[in-house]
Amino acid sequence: MKICVLVKEVPDAAVHKRIDPSTGRMDRGGEKTLNPYDTHAIEAAMQIKESGGVQVSEIIAVTMGPASAVRALHKAVSLGADRSVHLSDDALAGSDVAATGYALAQTLKRESPDLVLLGQQSDDGECYTIGAVVAEHLSMPSLTQVIKLDLAGDELTCERQAEYGYDTVKITTPAVISVGDAINEPRYPSLKAIMGAKKKPLDTLGVGDVEIDAGKVGGEHSGARWTSAKAPPQKASGQIIEDEDTAETVEKIVAWLDERKLI
């Protein structure tokens, strides 16, 4: 079985995010890190491999993004992926979620995976829809936000929380599964794995290498046009107390509640 894990480089959550006023798009400069949800997807792949229930031949990390996104691949490899694929092309810049999913699906076709895993959402655009787009282009069944995943032969048993409680779904591979953060506790990479990550095989591909129709990707060809970013109605910001003396802090909270007749 071959497992591909889709990963993404996202702005570090601890760093303030901003919109580029000239384009209305998120400024993706600044500090970047591997999408934390994706570490759970890599861990899920590793646990399938290590459980020994099915023979896993390879775990491949796949990303789309600018040259800097290679760092997310290095991190993915340090967490256990055997090699990585980097789709990077100026023609892809500004792609919306539908175009991005199409481009990733074309890249995945080259690998013919039996299972595609990804994190349920990325921290920057919250586009927890990409798995469904990729699955559709690959004609594979898919499920998002999975928190328990068991594999027996070619049958996946998945659990997830949906609108009315927990659902259990059985799916035949090949399939695209996005996982939630409750699925596992990702391991920390060893120093050796971090040092060795840059030596693992990395394929860098452009749109021409994976038969992407350039007329279907990029900001100019995406079906949804994201226009101006405007400021929302301003809400008065709340009061903030830094707790130094807890007795004093509690006194302030009680006074605040009392003033509003909440106690």
Add this chain to the structure above:
Amino acid sequence: MSDILVYALHYDGAINKNSLGAVAEGARLAKQIGGEAHAILVGEDVPADLAASLGEYGAAKVLTAQAPDGLAQPVVDAMAAAIGAGGYGYALFGGGLLGFEIGAGLAARLDAGVAMEITTVRAQDGQLIAERPILGDSAISEITYRSDVGIIIGRLNAFEITKDGAGPAPVETLSFTLSPQAARARIVTRGEQRGADVDIEGASVLVAGGRGLGKKEGFQLCDDLAAAFGGSSAVAATRAVVDAGWYPYAAQIGQTGKTVAPKLYLAAGISGAIQHKVGMMGSENIVAINKDANAPIFEFSDLGIVGDLNKILPKLTEAIKAHKGG
């Protein structure tokens, strides 16, 4: 191409509230762009009277399609067939997990533009423009569509439920073919409730706990604080801790849980991710305690305390007891 097709999720003989809002919103918008709003229900033996009832919310026609319940891909197949028959310029979804999956799959199938977490849709020159808050709701992007069909996925509770329709709508059965990928997934159990059946929707004070509580036993601090408030108070939880088995699903706030609007919402160890925020942003007063000063919850709380909840909560519980006793 000015009709709007609205997906309506149903379960256990009732239509989902977010879907009712989406049908009403679709009807309002369709009127402005000179079309009709049609609803579609997909499942096993959808009751005709349930389907017809969507007419009261403004659907001019309701399509029903026979397919397995609870999964997205059969709905993609059904909606793609309906849209393929012509007339639809937009597909609209209320907030909810399945809506995200269906909308995204449909976008891929139809080569259509899609936008999610939409809070407002307006009509202009016969087209729809969707608004999406981004960057922790600190900015709003506008989305227009250049594809033949535009797909709009609402944020939870974004659309108001109104009954402006003329009464029961005509119901038509849609025939379509299930795709091979849809046939490779089947739901074994649906809607399993985990943990005790607690009622949080009627409480005027909610003490909500998140991952910052550190462990299951940490909820004792929330239970004690809620008890100190007395009266109509209860304890709620985030999805992360419910998934981890620390607290019952029935007490969960947010995207796949409950929507609440108590007088006081006290969030302990909750970062304030959008999936949580959408379920509690209507609360009258929001107090947040979190050790991370960068937590998004401080951007929408009325009183924020940056500190260790293990130190603050017990003392707060005692102080409230003393205040009530005094």
